[in-house]
Amino acid sequence: xxxxxxxxxxxxAFGGLMAxxxxxxxxxxxxxxxxxxxNGAGKTTLFNMLTGLCTPTSGSVRxxxxxxxGLDPARIARMGMARTFQNIRLFGGLSVLDNVxxxxxxxxxxxxxxxxxxxxxxxxxxxxxxxxxxxxxDLVGLSGRAGALxxxxxxxxxxxxxxxxxxxxxxxxxxxxxxxxxxxxxxxxELSRFILDIRDRFGLTVLFIEHNVPMVMGLCQRIxxxxxxxxxxxxxxxxxxxxxAVVEAYLGEAHx
Amino acid sequence: MEDFIARYGxxxxxxxxxxxxGLSFYLPLMAGQLSLAGIGFYSLGGYVAAVMGTHPALAxxxxxxxxxxxxxxxxxxxALSVPLALALGFxxxxxxxxxxxxxxxxxxxxxxxxxxxxxxxxxxxxIFGIPQAFESRLAYVWFFGPLLAxxxxxxxxxxxSGFGRMLFAIREDELAARAMGVxxxxxxxxxxxxxxxxxxxxxxxxxPFLNTWNARQGTFDASVACLAYVLIGGARSKWxxxxxxxxxVSLPEVLRPLKDSRMILNGLVLVLACVYMPRxxxxxxxxxxxx
Numbered sequence: 001x002x003x004x005x006x007x008x009x010x011x012x013a014f015g016g017l018m019a020x021x022x023x024x025x026x027x028x029x030x031x032x033x034x035x036x037x038x039n040g041a042g043k044t045t046l047f048n049m050l051t052g053l054c055t056p057t058s059g060s061v062r063x064x065x066x067x068x069x070g071l072d073p074a075r076i077a078r079m080g081m082a083r084t085f086q087n088i089r090l091f092g093g094l095s096v097l098d099n100v101x102x103x104x105x106x107x108x109x110x111x112x113x114x115x116x117x118x119x120x121x122x123x124x125x126x127x128x129x130x131x132x133x134x135x136x137x138d139l140v141g142l143s144g145r146a147g148a149l150x151x152x153x154x155x156x157x158x159x160x161x162x163x164x165x166x167x168x169x170x171x172x173x174x175x176x177x178x179x180x181x182x183x184x185x186x187x188x189x190e191l192s193r194f195i196l197d198i199r200d201r202f203g204l205t206v207l208f209i210e211h212n213v214p215m216v217m218g219l220c221q222r223i224x225x226x227x228x229x230x231x232x233x234x235x236x237x238x239x240x241x242x243x244x245a246v247v248e249a250y251l252g253e254a255h256x
Numbered sequence: 257m258e259d260f261i262a263r264y265g266x267x268x269x270x271x272x273x274x275x276x277x278g279l280s281f282y283l284p285l286m287a288g289q290l291s292l293a294g295i296g297f298y299s300l301g302g303y304v305a306a307v308m309g310t311h312p313a314l315a316x317x318x319x320x321x322x323x324x325x326x327x328x329x330x331x332x333x334x335a336l337s338v339p340l341a342l343a344l345g346f347x348x349x350x351x352x353x354x355x356x357x358x359x360x361x362x363x364x365x366x367x368x369x370x371x372x373x374x375x376x377x378x379x380x381x382x383i384f385g386i387p388q389a390f391e392s393r394l395a396y397v398w399f400f401g402p403l404l405a406x407x408x409x410x411x412x413x414x415x416x417s418g419f420g421r422m423l424f425a426i427r428e429d430e431l432a433a434r435a436m437g438v439x440x441x442x443x444x445x446x447x448x449x450x451x452x453x454x455x456x457x458x459x460x461x462x463x464p465f466l467n468t469w470n471a472r473q474g475t476f477d478a479s480v481a482c483l484a485y486v487l488i489g490g491a492r493s494k495w496x497x498x499x500x501x502x503x504x505v506s507l508p509e510v511l512r513p514l515k516d517s518r519m520i521l522n523g524l525v526l527v528l529a530c531v532y533m534p535r536x537x538x539x540x541x542x543x544x545x546x547x
Contacts, residue, residue: 051435077437085435091428093492094421101418102425106437110418112446116410118417126418169437 004029004173004205005050010059012045019045021229022059027173032199032206034216034237037226038249043209044086046226047177050207051083052076064172078107082171084162086178086209092151096161099150100136103168104129133168139198140164156187160194167198174198176208180215188212192219217241225249264509265394271505272400273465276458278485278497279407283451285491286411286420287444288427290353292479293344293360294455296367299474300340301333301459306383306469307376308332318387326389326399330460337456338449345445345452352430364474372471382470389464399461404498407454411494414450423447488529490536499537503529 005027012020020042027033035043048054050061052073060069068076077083082103091099108129114122137146140160145153150161159179166174176195180188192215199206210216216223217237225233225240227249233240240246280294308314308329318325348359371377378384390396414420425433426440434440463469472478481504489500507525511518533539 053431053435072439073434074437074439077435083435085432089429089432089435091425091432093428094424098421098424102421102433102438103436105418105422106439108418110422112414112419112450115414115417115419118413122417129418165436 002029003027004064005207006062007050008060008062010046010049010061011057012042012049012054013057018229020049020056020226023226023229023231024059025224025231025234027205027207028221029205030199030203031221032195032208032219034220034223035207035209035226036211036213036216036223040228041226042229043226044177047083047175047209051081051175074106077103077169080170080172081175082166082169082173083175084159084166084177084179086181088158088162090150090158090162090165092149094150095147096142096150096153097130097133097137097146099161099165100133100168101129103165104132107169136164136167137161139167140194155182159183159191163194163198167202170202171204173205173207176206176210178209178211180210180212188215191215195219261394267506267509269394269396269400269465271502272397272404273458273462274482274485274505275498275501276400276404276407277455277482278489278501279404279411279494280451280455280458281482281486282491282494282497283411283454284444284448285486286414286427287423287447288430289349289444289448290357290483291348291360291448291451292357292476292483293341293348293363293448294451295474295479295482296360296364297337297341297452297455298459298462298478299364299367299371299471301337301456302463302466302469302473303371303377303383303459304333304336304456305329305460305463306378306386309386309464310383323389326461326464329463330457333456333460334453337453341449341452342445345448346441349441349444349448361476361479364476364479368471368474371474378470380471382468382472383463384468386464386467386469388467393465396461396465399465400458403457403461408494408498410450415494419443419446484526486536488526488533488536490538490542492535493538493542495541496536496538503537 003026008024010020010023011018023046037043045054049056052068052071055070060067062068063079063081091102108125110125114125137143140163142157142161145157150158153161180191183191195206198204220237222235223237223240224231225246232245232249233243277294277298284291321328344363348356351359372380389399422438422443425438426443430440485497485500485504488503489498490496507522508518511521514521
């Protein structure tokens with residue numbers, strides 16, 4: 001197994017509360033890896049530590065063989081780890097197209113001098129960013145709304161735009177934080193198909209948090225289960241589903 | 257016509273000058289950063305020009321360069337403003353929102369105390385008798401007009417560039433911008449330095465225009481006035497600072513016939529503008545994009 005992400009003894013304490021305690025797991029290249037667990041289990045905190053938005057209390061994260069613990073989140077993003085947010089965080093006042101262009105500019109290191117002087121290199125960067133952004137907006141089916149403000153999109157559209165914006169970083173690893181939350185059953189099926197499609201098309205590894213059990217079981221090669229900050233199970237969906245510790249965490253002791 | 261120019265010409269030039277200051281506040285606001293440091297750089301730029309224009313040691317330079325000595329003053333103000341803004345920007349821009357505003361006010365206050373106690377800056381009296389660039393005050397339109405046009409062109413270019421979109425992304429959601437690879441501190445510092453540099457050069461142009469320069473040029477009150485141009489004019493448009501300066505500078509003059517009650521009406525207009533035009537004057541003209 002060629003691990004793209006190696007998490008070792010990762011912990012985060014908020015005061016006396018261990019939000020994540022000594023979690024270790026690996027994600028193999030090309031796999032779709034699910035992270036599940038009851039509310040407050042520490043899933044989003046774990047995501048925030050992986051992407052650098054919050055600093056771990058202890059432990060380490062290695063991405064593509066490089067130690068990334070404590071690096072600037074912007075740097076981690078440019079290295080090829082992109083994410084979406086549980087509570088969608090688009091640039092609401094910017095157009096759909098501009099939302100996707102921002103990470104492209106960040107990758108191309110578009111600078112102040114290019115903006116002021118506007119030489120051939122800067123124009124070339126702008127043109128390529130525009131082309132790529134149009135492709136990605138088209139991919140998520142929003143080309144008809146490319147000029148609209150991101151905040152004006154319906155809910156499902158905002159979810160799709162956030163994925164398109166993450167894809168603009170040309171990620172190797174895509175982290176999706178509850179991408180199916182608030183979608184209707186038909187949209188959930190469509191999203192599953194879309195995740196498989198982009199995984200194959202862009203050669204992605206996908207790590208995602210999800211509550212929807214059929215979706216997780218159907219999509220993931222492997223699943224990790226968090227409960228009160230502890231990693232209680234990792235493995236194939238069927239094995240995890242049958243694990244007594246997992247059943248207990250979700251349903252309580254009497255059922256185990 | 258001549259009567260009109262005589263009466264309102266000075267007002268017009270003042271509007272251009274103040275619009276430059278408003279624009280220097282608008283630049284960091286493009287990245288969502290509320291900085292009040294601009295007025296400090298305006299004051300500093302003015303002192304550079306005032307000292308260079310009056311110091312006896314520089315008399316031979318002034319004589320040999322003639323009118324070209326003024327652009328040299330602008331360049332010196334610029335050369336001082338940029339490194340100082342960089343040095344101030346990196347620590348200050350780690351702060352957010354109201355804390356950045358407070359830190360930049362502190363900078364303005366410290367600078368005020370420094371110039372008051374600096375013999376070179378003339379103490380409380382300041383520097384007076386600064387040599388004029390033109391015979392008439394109205395002719396200063398040839399200083400402020402081109403600089404304002406250049407600054408607006410610069411902002412226009414930034415808005416349409418990748419750099420500008422990254423600034424707007426920071427304004428919209430700083431955390432999301434970081435997660436999307438934007439080096440937020442460096443981008444904020446760049447926007448901040450642009451604003452400070454513009455204020456510095458505007459100050460260097462203003463010293464001869466106002467003839468005297470003292471610590472009152474860089475006060476908290478002055479920075480609040482500049483912020484008001486942006487807020488009343490519209491904080492989301494480059495035309496906002498221009499429109500705001502036009503309204504706020506001309507209002508006391510236009511209301512002059514009302515004598516003592518004019519300041520009451522002046523205040524009333526400001527309050528009503530805040531209540532009924534939250535997006536400023538420029539916000540009235542820009543229709544919402546999208547459907």
